[in-house]
Amino acid sequence: MSATTPHSPTKLQIMELLSAVGIAQWQDFAAVAARHGLTAMQAKALSQLGTPVPMRRLAERLVCDASNITGIVDRLEAHGLVRREVSPSDRRVKNVVATEEGTATMRRVRAEMESTQAALDTLGEDEQAVLHGLLERLRPAMEHRT
Amino acid sequence: MSATTPHSPTKLQIMELLSAVGIAQWQDFAAVAARHGLTAMQAKALSQLGTPVPMRRLAERLVCDASNITGIVDRLEAHGLVRREVSPSDRRVKNVVATEEGTATMRRVRAEMESTQAALDTLGEDEQAVLHGLLERLRPAMEHRT
């Protein structure tokens, strides 16, 4: 009871918790991004650019239609955080590249996120490791839909 | 230890997994809702209406500005899933009430979600219970921001 027999939670219950925690997580991210003049999607896009990424693949990673990427990258470019480079190998594709300022901004956002996650201290280190392992096993199955 | 020694994942790593899994979860929800003619936000709002809820409190539960609720409830009302009732005790407040059709629709969405969550079968029942427990402990701390 207090620390015994969890009683097999239903999938729906687990799902709703995942949803609640995931949404809270996303909103924290959005708040941090906002403090740096970015929307959550813009910050998410920027975070993918450790290496140059074609528009098309960026759309896949952000799980949205390719037509949306144009606007998102436009706004990042307007802020000087990103630039487009025509691919030498295929002149149809444009690689999105983070500028120095973009990389620096993303580094700041990441650092702030790290320090914002005090909630995780609610769990002990061992529990964090268990949670990490379970989530890692869960993710591939969750992201099957292309 | 048994398998690979988890090696204390960083908070950032856990956070990113939570985000990824949570977003995937949310997108599944949106897809199911869409099959019933609803957006994710509309379905989320509808799911809060087991009992009548004032507009203001609905805004709090959906973590968005009160002004947005007007439109969301408008669209639900246009679909006949919800109606507004002036509170007898305070004529400024309007309670949002699910219609019979609204309740039925939400029941169908929930059932479909339940059957969609095959990903969770990746984990054993015991692991599901552990995950559930950890998430439950994590949630209050994540949702501190009002």
Add this chain to the structure above:
DNA sequence: TATTGTTATACTCTATAACTATA
């Protein structure tokens, strides 16, 4: 005066469809 809900406004994200320029 303070609060509830609404409206007006402006911006972002979203998908669909049609277009261009390459391949």
Add this chain to the structure above:
DNA sequence: TATAGTTATAGAGTATAACAATA
């Protein structure tokens, strides 16, 4: 012809500010 990116369009969610009705 097929693909990458863009544009045009329309709908939905978001916050801010100002407003009416009520407390």
